[in-house]
Each structure stands twice: as C-alpha cells, then as structure tokens.
Amino acid sequence: MTGRVAAVNIGVVTEARWAGAASGRSGIDKRPVDGPVSVRADGVAGDFIGERAHHGGPDQAVYAYAQEDARWWAAELGRDVRPGGFGENLTTWAVDVTDAVIGERWAVGSTLLQVTKPRTPCTTFAGFWGVPDLIRRFTVGARPGAYLRVLRAGVVTAGDPVEVVDRPAHGVTVGEVFRAMSLEPELLPRLLTADELPGPTMDKVRRRLKAPG
Structure with a gap:
C-alpha cells in the first residue's frame, strides 16, 4: 500500500490557561484545509505557533502523525480524534x-x-x-509522531503520496529515540549513530550518557 x-x-x-505561560496562546488546535498548502523551510504557510521557544524552527518545521495511531488513541480514550487533533500538520495514512x-x-x-525526531508531550497538549495524565499515557503509549525538516520547499495537498526516497543505514527509528529519552535509557548509546538527529537532541543524549548512574 x-x-x-x-x-x-x-x-x-x-x-487558554493551558496554552503556554509566555503568550497564553497556542496553535495546537490544527484544522484540515482544502487545496494545496505551501510548505517552507520555517513551516507550513498559515500555521500559527504560539510558543516558538519550544515549537517550530528548522528541525521541527512540520509535524506528522499517523492516522492509524490516532485510531489507537480514539479506542484508548473512548472518543473520536479528528485529523489535526495531535497538533500535527500532516495526518498520514499507511506510513509507519x-x-x-x-x-x-x-x-x-x-x-x-x-x-528529525519524535515529539515530546507537554502540558499544553494535556490541557488541549x-x-x-496525558503526558504519562503518551509516554507509555510510545506513538509520538515525527518532526520533519523541509529540505525542498513546495506544495502539499491532502491525498498526495508519501514516498520514502532515502533511508539511512543506521536504522535508528523515531520510536527508539522516544523510548531512549523517556523509559528505556539503555537505548541511548544507539542514538549516537544517528547523525541526522538535531544538535540539541544529540547534546542531550551525550549529557545523559555522561551522567552518574
């Protein structure tokens, strides 16, 4: 498929009160749009980002979440989860x-x-x-979605194919990074092989590996 x-x-x-201490505003509530949408190096045209200290930027320009994982959450929570409900720019189908x-x-x-890396759950997400207890449940569920860099700007439309055109040989996955940084620190050494991880994330990995105990 x-x-x-x-x-x-x-x-x-x-x-809202949960929307971030700095601005009190959030763009986590994302809604599907019709027609082509421009995607640039700094993100999706027209997308609002409230807390730019923690969201957005070249390494987090686009956020993707799988529709299959959203359906798992819908069953887990006993309620519908619409496209954009995770604050994702791209809701994907048949993409692992x-x-x-x-x-x-x-x-x-x-x-x-x-x-580039998995999403880390935050209090804004839980408030939305x-x-x-969403942060705990999101961590245990380990279905974080993926942040993306924009290597070539262009236009994306609902229904467009998603084709994997290159895959690094190191094999470190989004899920492994998420688990290593949360519940399975024994995976941390493996992350050092993933040169494409953003610099701040790699620095955090190295600090944790050097920490006593």
Whole structure:
C-alpha cells in the first residue's frame, strides 16, 4: 500500500490557561484545509505557533502523525480524534511514522522532507485534550509522531503520496529515540549513530550518557 497524506492541517489561535505561560496562546488546535498548502523551510504557510521557544524552527518545521495511531488513541480514550487533533500538520495514512528512520527522506507533493525526531508531550497538549495524565499515557503509549525538516520547499495537498526516497543505514527509528529519552535509557548509546538527529537532541543524549548512574 502506498502511503499518503490523509489531511493537511493548520493551527488556529487558541487562548487558554493551558496554552503556554509566555503568550497564553497556542496553535495546537490544527484544522484540515482544502487545496494545496505551501510548505517552507520555517513551516507550513498559515500555521500559527504560539510558543516558538519550544515549537517550530528548522528541525521541527512540520509535524506528522499517523492516522492509524490516532485510531489507537480514539479506542484508548473512548472518543473520536479528528485529523489535526495531535497538533500535527500532516495526518498520514499507511506510513509507519513510529518506525521511520531518523534522517529518512519523504517526497510529499513537490516537497522533500526529512525525519528529525519524535515529539515530546507537554502540558499544553494535556490541557488541549483535557486529559490530566496525558503526558504519562503518551509516554507509555510510545506513538509520538515525527518532526520533519523541509529540505525542498513546495506544495502539499491532502491525498498526495508519501514516498520514502532515502533511508539511512543506521536504522535508528523515531520510536527508539522516544523510548531512549523517556523509559528505556539503555537505548541511548544507539542514538549516537544517528547523525541526522538535531544538535540539541544529540547534546542531550551525550549529557545523559555522561551522567552518574
């Protein structure tokens, strides 16, 4: 089965107590849009990002989440989870996002995207969903979705194929990075082979490996 984009989602401005201490506004509430959407090195055109200290930037320009994982969460929580409900720009179908290799490249529409790292759950996410223990449940569930760099700007439309055009030989996956940084520190040494990890993430890995105990 060929992977594809099930939906392209853009964040609307949400003002709430949980929306971030700095601005009080969040773009986590993303909604599907019709037609082609421009994707640039700094992200998806028209997308709102409230806390740029922690979100956005070249290594987190686009966030992808698998529709299959969203369905797992819908069953887990007993409620519907619509496209964009994870704050993702791209809702994918038949793309194994958790097992995507760090550094692999996706041809999507006229863009070229590169997998960089998993998403880390935050209190804003928990507040948006209204699930107080969501950070713990998200961590245990280990279905984090993937951040992407934009190697070639272009246009993406719902229904576009997602083609993996290059996959690094190291084999370190999004899921492995997430588990190593949360519940399975014994995986940390393996992450050192993934040169495509963002610098700050790699620095964090090295610090943890040097920490006593």
